[in-house]
Amino acid sequence: MPQQFSIPVLMVDDVPANLVALEALFADLPYQLEAVKALSGEDALRFTLKRDFALILLDVQMPGMNGFEVAELLRANPKTRHVPILFVTAGLHTEKQVFKGYELGAVDYLIKPIVPLVLRSKVRVFCDLFAQRQELEFHRNKLSAQVDEKTAVLTTLTLELATEIGARRDSEERLRMLNEQLESRVEQRTRDLEKALHQVAEAERLAALGGIVASVAHELNTPVGNCVSVASTLQSQAAALARDVEDGRLKRSEFMQFLNDAMSGNEILMRNLRRTSDLVDSFKNVAVDQTTNQRREFDLQQVLEQDIVTLQPMCKKTPFTLHAELQPGIVLDSYPGTMGQILTNFISNAIAHAFENRKEGKMFLSTRLLESDHAEIVFADDGNGIHERHLKHVFDPFFTTKLGQGGSGLGLSIVYNLVTGVLGGKISIESAENHGTKFTLTVPRCAPEIKLA
Ligand SMILES: Nc1ncnc2c1ncn2[C@@H]1O[C@H](COP(=O)(O)OP(=O)(O)OP(=O)(O)O)[C@@H](O)[C@H]1O
Ligand SMILES: [Mg+2]
Numbered sequence: 410m411p412q413q414f415s416i417p418v419l420m421v422d423d424v425p426a427n428l429v430a431l432e433a434l435f436a437d438l439p440y441q442l443e444a445v446k447a448l449s450g451e452d453a454l455r456f457t458l459k460r461d462f463a464l465i466l467l468d469v470q471m472p473g474m475n476g477f478e479v480a481e482l483l484r485a486n487p488k489t490r491h492v493p494i495l496f497v498t499a500g501l502h503t504e505k506q507v508f509k510g511y512e513l514g515a516v517d518y519l520i521k522p523i524v525p526l527v528l529r530s531k532v533r534v535f536c537d538l539f540a541q542r543q544e545l546e547f548h549r550n551k552l553s554a555q556v557d558e559k560t561a562v563l564t565t566l567t568l569e570l571a572t573e574i575g576a577r578r579d580s581e582e583r584l585r586m587l588n589e590q591l592e593s594r595v596e597q598r599t600r601d602l603e604k605a606l607h608q609v610a611e612a613e614r615l616a617a618l619g620g621i622v623a624s625v626a627h628e629l630n631t632p633v634g635n636c637v638s639v640a641s642t643l644q645s646q647a648a649a650l651a652r653d654v655e656d657g658r659l660k661r662s663e664f665m666q667f668l669n670d671a672m673s674g675n676e677i678l679m680r681n682l683r684r685t686s687d688l689v690d691s692f693k694n695v696a697v698d699q700t701t702n703q704r705r706e707f708d709l710q711q712v713l714e715q716d717i718v719t720l721q722p723m724c725k726k727t728p729f730t731l732h733a734e735l736q737p738g739i740v741l742d743s744y745p746g747t748m749g750q751i752l753t754n755f756i757s758n759a760i761a762h763a764f765e766n767r768k769e770g771k772m773f774l775s776t777r778l779l780e781s782d783h784a785e786i787v788f789a790d791d792g793n794g795i796h797e798r799h800l801k802h803v804f805d806p807f808f809t810t811k812l813g814q815g816g817s818g819l820g821l822s823i824v825y826n827l828v829t830g831v832l833g834g835k836i837s838i839e840s841a842e843n844h845g846t847k848f849t850l851t852v853p854r855c856a857p858e859i860k861l862a
Contacts, residue, residue: 414543415443416536417460421453421479422446422468422497431466431497434525440536450474454482457489463539464532469498469510480513493535495519603826606806610823613750629688632681639674639681646670691715698746704856707745709776709784710735716749717774720756729764731756734775739784743856747827748786754820755788755848761811763792763846782854783834789847795840803838833857 418435422428428446435442445462447453451474453465465483469476476496483489496510499521510518517531650667653659695715697703713735724731756772764770773789795803802808804825809818828836834852 415441416463416539417443417445418532418536419445419447419453419456419462419465421448421450421465421471421476423448423471424468427468434523434528435532438529438533438536440533440540442536450476450479453479457483457492458486462492464535465492465494466497466532467494467515469496469506477509477513480510480515484514490514493538495531495535497521497523602806606819606822606826609819610750610827613819613823629685632684632688635681636678636685639677643671643674688718691718694745695719695749698744698749702744702746704742704744706740706742708737709739709741709748709786710737712745712748713752713774713776716752719749720753723756723760727760727764728768729760729770729772731772731774734773736775736777739776739778739854741784741852741854741856743852743854744831747831751824751827751850752788754824758820759790759792759846761816763790763794765793767792778854779851781851783851784854786850786852787847788850789845791845794842794844794846795838796842800838800840804836828852831856 420428420431422431425446425448428444428448432444432446435444445456447456450471453467454474456462457465467476467479476498480494480496483492483494493516494514496515496518498519507518516535519528519531646667650659650664653663691714694712698712713733717731717733720731752774759770759772771791773787775787777785779785799808799810803821805818806822807818808822809816812818825836828834828850832850832852833856834850837849838846839849840846
């Protein structure tokens with residue numbers, strides 16, 4: 410760094426001419442020297458108290474306070490202890506005196522006549538030292554100013570950060586509270602929805618009874634009608650026979666014919682009445698199961714066959730058929746009415762959605778017992794299938810592709826709840842557009858106890 414300040418050197422001599430001569434010696438030093446001149450030891454001390462010096466050139470023999478005394482006082486004062494002292498003397502000098510000078514902390518002891526080159530190079534060393542010290546001081550100050558500045562910035566940042574942390578904590582707290590409120594609202598809504606779905610399932614179950622009454626009437630129509638016509642034929646044949654007997658015109662061959670007709674008529678009557686009785690039994694069972702939804706031990710094949718009979722009228726006037734492959738002997742301790750309710754939904758969905766705009770369609774129902782003590786029930790159709798983007802929503806309540814066309818979108822969500830809740834099982838769906846739909850249910854042989862909320 411170029412020297413930006415002058416270097417103060419204190420020259421002490423009681424002879425002013427000596428001081429001038431000394432100053433002249435330093436004229437061509439590479440430093441800008443500020444020569445401060447003191448004509449006595451007292452003056453020298455006064456100057457050193459006011460400011461710092463790079464070096465003191467101190468005459469030994471002076472009237473009043475001599476050089477040694479000045480040096481002693483300078484060394485005693487912590488403020489001036491470090492200032493280098495160079496004794497310059499012209500008088501007699503003993504070795505003792507020289508040692509004393511060194512003892513008092515002199516850095517050198519020069520005796521006149523002075524060799525200018527020697528003095529200059531010595532002074533130069535101290536000027537160098539002083540300049541370096543000043544430079545160090547300058548950097549130290551600069552550094553400490555920078556540290557102060559950085560500390561101030563850091564303090565401001567810390568304060569800002571603390572404020573921000575506080576604000577963030579506040580908003581986190583608010584967010585947490587909002588979340589809590591939201592969670593409890595969602596829980597409440599979920600509970601409401603579950604309750605509503607439960608009510609809808611109940612209503613659906615009871616409504617099924619109306620359907621059962623209609624199908625009873627429909628299904629009984631044929632066998633009862635057959636019975637009526639056979640019975641009336643037999644009645645009129647018997648009346649004709651009675652008249653022939655009264656008139657005495659009865660031929661043996663005619664009597665035998667009547668007996669034949671009566672026996673085959675009877676056979677038709679028996680067959681149709683048995684069919685009627687079977688149908689009534691099925692309807693009765695299904696109606697009881699569906700309306701009371703009682704848990705009992707039952708044969709899965711038997712219950713599903715009765716359900717199919719009850720649901721047959723749904724398909725009667727359509728070109729769609731249901732094929733069942735039911736493994737015999739699967740006995741469940743569960744809810745047969747629920748099975749019927751699920752099957753009703755599958756069949757009505759197949760007719761409404763799978764076979765929409767189709768001239769033919771097949772439904773498949775199969776059951777089998779799994780090793781895990783579960784029964785597997787599969788219902789499939791070969792109809793329109795379900796688009797991929799709809800597939801993950803079909804079990805959601807109110808999801809329907811028939812909005813405004815009679816679809817409420819509750820059918821499959823009820824099925825889902827019945828399978829996973831009442832029956833304690835699982836349900837999965839596979840479907841692809843135009844490749845039909847397949848529902849697979851796995852239900853435990855023994856249904857869980859129902860916990861009513
Ligand atoms: N077998 C199927 N084939 C094709 N799509 C089906 C089938 N079953 C259900 N879906 C689709 O799933 C949707 C939801 O069925 P879900 O039974 O829940 O409601 P919905 O039949 O539309 O109305 P709801 O049953 O309440 O009268 C239907 O709208 C339909 O798009
Ligand atoms: Mg439906």
